[in-house]
Amino acid sequence: MPNRDEVPAEPTRRAFAKYGGAAALGGLLAGCTGGGDAAGSADDGGDGTGSGGGDSAGSGGDTDEDAETDKVDGSYTTSIAPMGEVTFESPPETVFTRLTHHADMAFALGRSDGITAMHAPDYYDGLWNQYVERLPGVSLDWTGLYSSWQPSKEKLYALDSDVHLADPAWITQQDAWSREDIDEVAERVSPWFGNSLSDRHQEPTDEWADGYQYYGLWEQFELVAEAFQERERYEALAGVREELLATIDENIPPAEERPSAIMVAAADIEQIYAYTLSNPGFLTAHTRPLGPRDAFEGSIESGTVIDFETILDADPDVILYLGGMEPGTDMAGRRTAFEEDPVGSEVTAVKNDRIHPQGARYQGPILNLFQLEMTAKQLYPDAFGAWPRYEEGPYPEIPEAERLFDRGRVADAINGDL
Structure with missing residues (x-):
């Protein structure tokens, strides 16, 4: 240095x-x-x-x-x-x-091998590769990079x-x-x-x-x-997104029929953080287009620490668990913690087995495509096909007929096969 x-x-x-x-x-x-x-x-x-x-x-x-x-x-x-x-x-x-929204942009534009630094590279390498697994012929390795948070x-x-x-x-x-x-x-x-x-x-x-x-x-x-x-790469990926959003718009249930939902994160179940679903900004670029009802009704700001009692008061139909796709997260254990708690077990989402994993809020275009698909299925299984009960491993292998976007087109854009 x-x-x-x-x-x-x-x-x-x-x-x-x-x-x-x-x-x-x-x-x-x-x-x-x-x-x-x-x-x-x-x-x-x-x-x-x-x-x-x-x-x-x-x-x-x-x-x-x-x-x-x-x-x-x-x-x-x-x-x-x-x-x-x-x-x-x-x-x-x-x-x-x-931040990872920029790292994902560089990855999408064929510059993944040229990234020299990013926040928490080993953590996000593990998380992103859960999704990259489903892109044929695409690889990503961010391990060992300079961690650039400060x-x-x-x-x-x-x-x-x-x-x-x-x-x-x-x-x-x-x-x-x-x-x-x-x-x-x-x-x-x-x-x-x-x-x-x-x-x-x-x-x-x-x-x-x-x-x-x-x-x-x-x-x-x-x-x-x-x-x-890299205009061509951008246009290829933007075309995939436009078709995905059109599919969502055509099939999403009317507002009065949509479930209530919350998004939470917790390193341990004793300290649960709540995050908003529809406020302006790219952190909600995968939830806002899907329009779920906010179970907190605007009373909770992003980053607020909550407990099981607060969640039961809101009683969401769906709980979206941020970071649940990261390889080190025990998603099964997170569900069990809710199910075994006398208060948490009374929440509608827990009773109906609708606690679902999420990836990252600082998403770039590639993660955004996957998170739009997975969240659509988590919120509206009747409209978009059911999301598998995920516990571990890479992004589930969705049957081709039930995919909301073409993995091959995304892979070709990243690899420059335009």
């Missing part, structure tokens, strides 16, 4: 080209966004709102001379909030990520990634990082290109508030695909 004395005194040619002329003029990270409001939809997490907006401002726009240079040297410019316009000299191959600037220099697929507005919430550090890494290593506060529409700090914009999961994925110059 280099120390500060080993940091280059001037931006490298690669970093300068990737950040473009705007970086040299100090305007690229000024929070400008391109193209007005986000056009997010209710089914993917965006609602078209943000704390800023408007056309790109400052020196980030291409002049005629810049455009001609782009044609000659292959560089290109794209934009995402909160960074604004970012210029790449070539498509990134190595990718720093912090990344150091020196480590980012050492990793020397082609892009930092992470949100600087979130990174600077840590005491070790300042806006100056963000600018330094962008200019001397490679640019930032990510958005995480769209997860549940968190408010950015004042230094990032001007122009911050919220994106739906697939809306952000499209922007990331542009940064990687």
